[in-house]
Amino acid sequence: MAPPRPAMRRxxxxxxxxxxxxFEDLPDMGLVxxxxxxxxxxxxxxxxxxxxxxxxxDPKITPxxxxxxxxxxxxxxxxxxxDGGFLAYFExxxxxxxxxxxxxxxxxxxxxxxxxxxxxxxxxxxxxxxLRRFLSQLRRLRIHYRVQAIGEPDLRxxxxxxxxxxxxxxxxxTAYRIGYYxxxxxxxxxxxxxxxxxGKSTAVEHLxxxxxxxxxxxxxxxxxxx
Numbered sequence: 271m272a273p274p275r276p277a278m279r280r281x282x283x284x285x286x287x288x289x290x291x292x293f294e295d296l297p298d299m300g301l302v303x304x305x306x307x308x309x310x311x312x313x314x315x316x317x318x319x320x321x322x323x324x325x326x327x328d329p330k331i332t333p334x335x336x337x338x339x340x341x342x343x344x345x346x347x348x349x350x351x352x353d354g355g356f357l358a359y360f361e362x363x364x365x366x367x368x369x370x371x372x373x374x375x376x377x378x379x380x381x382x383x384x385x386x387x388x389x390x391x392x393x394x395x396x397x398x399x400x401l402r403r404f405l406s407q408l409r410r411l412r413i414h415y416r417v418q419a420i421g422e423p424d425l426r427x428x429x430x431x432x433x434x435x436x437x438x439x440x441x442x443x444t445a446y447r448i449g450y451y452x453x454x455x456x457x458x459x460x461x462x463x464x465x466x467x468x469g470k471s472t473a474v475e476h477l478x479x480x481x482x483x484x485x486x487x488x489x490x491x492x493x494x495x496x
Contacts, residue, residue: 276397280422281404282382283392285415290390293411301335303327305385308357311439319361320381325354333358348447359443375404391418438480441466445477 291300303325312319318341324333333345333356343362350356364372372379377396384391394404401420408415434442444465449456463473 276399278395278397278422279401279420280380281394281396281401281417282419283394283408283415284389284418285392285408285413287385287388287390289413290385293413301326301328301331302385303387304355305383307381307383310381310383312361316363317361318364319359321348321357321359324356324358329354332356333360336360346443346447348443359447371404371407375407376400377404433483434480437476438483441473441476442480442484450477 304323305325306323308321308323310318310320324336326332326335333347336342336345341362341364342360345358345360348357348359371377372394375394375396377394377400380393380395382391382393394401396404405415441462445451445457445462448461448465450458450462459470459474459477462477463470466473466476468476
């Protein structure tokens with residue numbers, strides 16, 4: 271009989287924002303007033319992707335300004351709220367600092383990741399020894415943290431977008447961004463195809479498959495009559 275696997279634990283930390291900026295050496299982070307990952311679609315040693323809420327101190331700045339910065343290779347505005355914040359899709363590579371920490375400790379980073387004007391909050395998943403190594407590295411780097419919570423991880427799927435293929439996700443996100451779902455509609459299938467650099471029939475096929483997969487998942491969990 272195989273030995274039981276070590277129990278996984280989830281750790282949520284709160285630390286001063288100044289420690290994050292010093293650790294990551296991000297001189298332009300001062301432009302960002304707040305940042306929060308709403309849905310993490312992917313996070314491994316090579317790539318990250320997700321949907322975030324971001325707000326800038328200068329109202330003239332838009333999310334595309336962040337492309338090429340802090341590991342972000344692509345960031346697209348999905349929606350701008352009335353209070354000046356943005357909902358945006360992002361993808362890129364993990365920053366060197368956090369990639370090194372995660373690799374060295376064996377722990378995995380996952381939401382919540384939330385930056386405020388004074389603090390930042392982050393979560394790590396791992397076994398007891400992995401999390402102790404993670405915390406030891408934070409202390410060695412002079413990152414002052416406070417443990418907000420530690421306990422059993424909830425690994426249930428939070429984002430329905432995680433069920434889509436990369437092409438389906440890109441089609442759905444792009445359709446939302448160009449106003450395909452607005453009333454009245456601001457974007458059509460021809461604009462979608464142009465934005466995706468695909469033929470019209472192929473772009474629509476990716477979008478319909480994305481919509482069908484999301485509806486299948488949502489309606490299969492609906493308890494009422496169909």
